[in-house]
Amino acid sequence: MPTLFDSYTLSGLPLRNRAVMAPMTRARNPDAVPNDLTAQYYRQRAGAGLIVTEGVPVSEIANGNLYVPGLYTDAQVEGWTKVTQAVHAEGGAIFAQLWHVGRASHQNLLMGRKPHSSTARTAQTKVFAYDLNGKPGFVPATEPHAMTTEEVRETAFDFGKAAHRAIKAGFDGVEIHGANGYLLEQFLNPLVNDRTDQYGAQNLDDRVRFVLEVVDSVVAATAAGKVGIRLSPWGRFNDMPDYAQIEDTYLHLIRKLAERELAYVHLMDQSNGQGRPEVDGQNAAFLAKVREAFPKGAIIHAGAMTLESGNDLLQQGLVDLVGFGQPFISNPDLVQRLQHGWPLVQPDRRTYYGGGSEGYTDYPAYQG
Numbered sequence: 546m547p548t549l550f551d552s553y554t555l556s557g558l559p560l561r562n563r564a565v566m567a568p569m570t571r572a573r574n575p576d577a578v579p580n581d582l583t584a585q586y587y588r589q590r591a592g593a594g595l596i597v598t599e600g601v602p603v604s605e606i607a608n609g610n611l612y613v614p615g616l617y618t619d620a621q622v623e624g625w626t627k628v629t630q631a632v633h634a635e636g637g638a639i640f641a642q643l644w645h646v647g648r649a650s651h652q653n654l655l656m657g658r659k660p661h662s663s664t665a666r667t668a669q670t671k672v673f674a675y676d677l678n679g680k681p682g683f684v685p686a687t688e689p690h691a692m693t694t695e696e697v698r699e700t701a702f703d704f705g706k707a708a709h710r711a712i713k714a715g716f717d718g719v720e721i722h723g724a725n726g727y728l729l730e731q732f733l734n735p736l737v738n739d740r741t742d743q744y745g746a747q748n749l750d751d752r753v754r755f756v757l758e759v760v761d762s763v764v765a766a767t768a769a770g771k772v773g774i775r776l777s778p779w780g781r782f783n784d785m786p787d788y789a790q791i792e793d794t795y796l797h798l799i800r801k802l803a804e805r806e807l808a809y810v811h812l813m814d815q816s817n818g819q820g821r822p823e824v825d826g827q828n829a830a831f832l833a834k835v836r837e838a839f840p841k842g843a844i845i846h847a848g849a850m851t852l853e854s855g856n857d858l859l860q861q862g863l864v865d866l867v868g869f870g871q872p873f874i875s876n877p878d879l880v881q882r883l884q885h886g887w888p889l890v891q892p893d894r895r896t897y898y899g900g901g902s903e904g905y906t907d908y909p910a911y912q913g
C-alpha cells in the first residue's frame with residue numbers, strides 16, 4: 546500500500562515522495578523575470594516529490610496578472626535556470642506550468658490589446674491588474690477578441706515554443722494549464738465557446754481540438770513523458786458555467802491524452818475552496834473512470850488535501866500523487882512536517898499575491 550512518503554517514478558523521472566507542490570501564482574516578479582528570491586522560494590520547497598511552478602505565461606498576450614514571470618524571452622530562460630538549478634541542488638524535481646489566461650485579463654496588462662479567447666464575450670471575473678488609481682488590485686476583466694482560426698493555431702505553437710524554452714531552462718517537464726477557467730477551458734466549455742469553426746464546441750472532437758493541438762505542440766517540443774496537464778472539470782473559477790456533458794467531455798479528452806502517453810493528468814477539485822459541497826463531481830467514482838481512461842500515466846489530485854485524505858486516495862489506488870497548495874506556502878518543509886507529525890503553520894492570505902519576501906521566503910522550516 547503506497548503512502549505519501551513512498552517514492553514514485555514519473556515517466557522515468559524519480560520522485561522521492563508522492564507529494565506535489567501545486568502551482569501557485571505569487572506575483573513577485575515586477576519585470577516578469579524570475580530572480581534570486583524566486584530561486585530561494587522554490588529551493589526552500591524542494592522537499593516536495595515534485596514542484597509545479599506558478600502559472601507561467603507562454604507569451605505576452607497570455608498574461609492576466611501583474612508581476613508574473615513568463616517563458617517567452619531569453620532573460621526569463623536565464624531567470625528560470627537559477628530556479629531549476631536551486632531545486633536540483635536540493636535533489637528536487639520541478640515542472641513549469643504553461644499558462645494562457647485567455648479572456649481572464651485586462652487590456653492594461655496587454656499594452657491596450659484585447660485579451661484573446663475562444664469568444665468575444667467578456668468574462669465576469671476579476672484580475673490582478675492596475676485599478677483606476679493606478680494601484681495594484683483586483684479589477685474586472687475587459688472585453689476579449691475572439692481569435693481567428695489562424696490565431697488559434699499560432700497560440701498552440703506559442704505553447705510549444707514556451708515548452709522548448711522550459712527544457713532549455715532545465716525544467717524536468719511542463720504542466721499545461723487546462724484548469725480554472727483559463728484559455729484551454731474557454732474552448733472546452735460549450736457555454737463559453739461560441740465558435741463556428743473547427744475549434745467550436747458543437748461536438749466532443751471539436752471541443753477538445755485546441756487542447757489537443759496545444760498538447761501535440763508541447764510534446765513535439767519536449768517528449769510525451771515530460772508533459773502533464775491540469776484540469777478542473779467541475780470548476781467555476783473565471784465565469785465557467787456548468788453544462789450537461791462535463792463528464793463526457795473530460796473523459797473523451799483524457800482518453801485522447803492517454804493515446805498520447807502523457808506523464809500525468811492533474812485534477813483540481815475546486816468544490817471545497819468554493820464552498821460548493823453540493824458539487825460532488827470529482828468524487829471516487831469519477832477518479833475511477835479517469836483511471837480507466839488513463840491507465841498508464843499518473844493521476845494527481847489537488848484541492849484541500851490532507852495527509853489522511855491523500856493517503857486514503859493513494860491506498861484506494863485512485864491517484865498516484867497528491868497535490869498540496871496553500872500548506873506549501875507557509876510550510877516549506879511540508880513533507881517532513883507531515884512525516885514527523887510536526888505542527889503546520891497557517892498561511893497569511895494577505896501576502897499571497899504581490900510584495901517581496903514577506904509571506905514568501907520568510908516562513909521558516911520547523912525549528913523543533
Ligand SMILES: Cc1cc2nc3c(=O)[nH]c(=O)nc-3n(C[C@H](O)[C@H](O)[C@H](O)COP(=O)(O)O)c2cc1C
Binds near residue numbers: 599724849871897
Ligand atoms: C495563492 C494561490 C495561487 C494559485 N495559483 C495557481 C496557478 O498559478 N495555477 C493553478 O493551476 N492553480 C493555482 N492555484 C490553485 C492551487 O494550485 C491549488 O489547486 C488550490 O490552492 C487548492 O489546493 P489547496 O487546498 O491545497 O491549497 C493557486 C492557489 C493559491 C492559493
